[in-house]
Amino acid sequence: MRRSKPYHHGNLREELLEAAIRLIAEVGPTAFTLREVARRAGVSHNAPYRHFRDRDDLLAAVAAQGFRELTEAMIAAAEGHSDSLDRLKRAGLGYVTFALRRPQHFTVMFDAPMSRRKYPESSEAAERAFGTLLGFVASCQDAGRLLPGDSRQMALLAWTMVHGIAKLAITGRLPFHSAKEVLKFAEFVIGQSLPAAE
Amino acid sequence: MRRSKPYHHGNLREELLEAAIRLIAEVGPTAFTLREVARRAGVSHNAPYRHFRDRDDLLAAVAAQGFRELTEAMIAAAEGHSDSLDRLKRAGLGYVTFALRRPQHFTVMFDAPMSRRKYPESSEAAERAFGTLLGFVASCQDAGRLLPGDSRQMALLAWTMVHGIAKLAITGRLPFHSAKEVLKFAEFVIGQSLPAAE
């Protein structure tokens, strides 16, 4: 049995990250505060500095975690569908759904200018997410379900589309009042814009 | 001749707004500070409170001004082109160009959740911008250059597209290193996704 609080925490980095993610979900990136994270993790206001260079560094870690989860969400959304074009569309909807479910986290992931130099972990996680989308696109082309051509370019097209929808929906700019409506619109956009073969 | 500084400024609101826009262009919305704006306008750190409820209120005014300029930018981009579809495409490229030229301002306009209640001026300016785009879409449909259908839906499609491109480009997520490349990509996307008639 542990006597009250041990001086050394043992797993602080993880807990700080989780606390940060929860805090951001509650108050958003602007009101997000390093000191509040420390409070929630039950440590002093300076403890986080042993694990993160500064506020932005912690936010970058939060973003990285977000990108990993986004990747998972897209894969999970495509799961169970066998037609490659269907899988691509589902992945796109998964992207939007993720953004709608975790708007603040999504905001942290995309609002700060990404600097590969400073935050390599976050950058790599982001690239992995894009790579996943690229994979879906390439599969479609291989299967002849999408017009052939530069898959990278095509994946960028798909990405900017779902991203635009997600961002505008999150910030309340679209005239929709439920996730359902947004997703219906997203389906319309995807169907309209993907250069399906045949 | 005016002896040193008069106690009452005379046109402070305007100057604060301009100073704020310049400051944001330099340091971005995060580092933007009410006090620095006051400093630049040459007034005390509390003077702005006579003209803006708080920091967010000033930012909302900045956003409103941005939406007005964005509207102008789209109109100007379409000017001189007679074919309606051409005009629509140019307006879209104008949207992206505006974002690339004034990334920080664009960010202020779109990153904060929009509350119609709290910031009616900014909301209306934003709606006017969208209305402008809607007008271009409707013209295309009237001229039979775009498939008929719900123009509102179609305008939303166009908007989310250019917005996605703009946002990702601004935050350095697209693999392009010049505005020219981004615009070329934007042309590709627009050409690919607009459901042109014929």
Next chain:
DNA sequence: TTGCGATGTTGCGCATGTCAACATGGTTGA
């Protein structure tokens, strides 16, 4: 002319990010 309301100013309390100095205790090498 006077006094009132709009506009600026000074000064404050409180919160935050971050630096510096110090405390603690698990691990390690002699």
Next chain:
DNA sequence: TCAACCATGTTGACATGCGCAACATCGCAA
């Protein structure tokens, strides 16, 4: 075995920001 070391936490301080309250100034209206 045990002492020194280093990673990890803590305390305290400082500069800066936001926004409130009280006060100052001045144009305008009665």
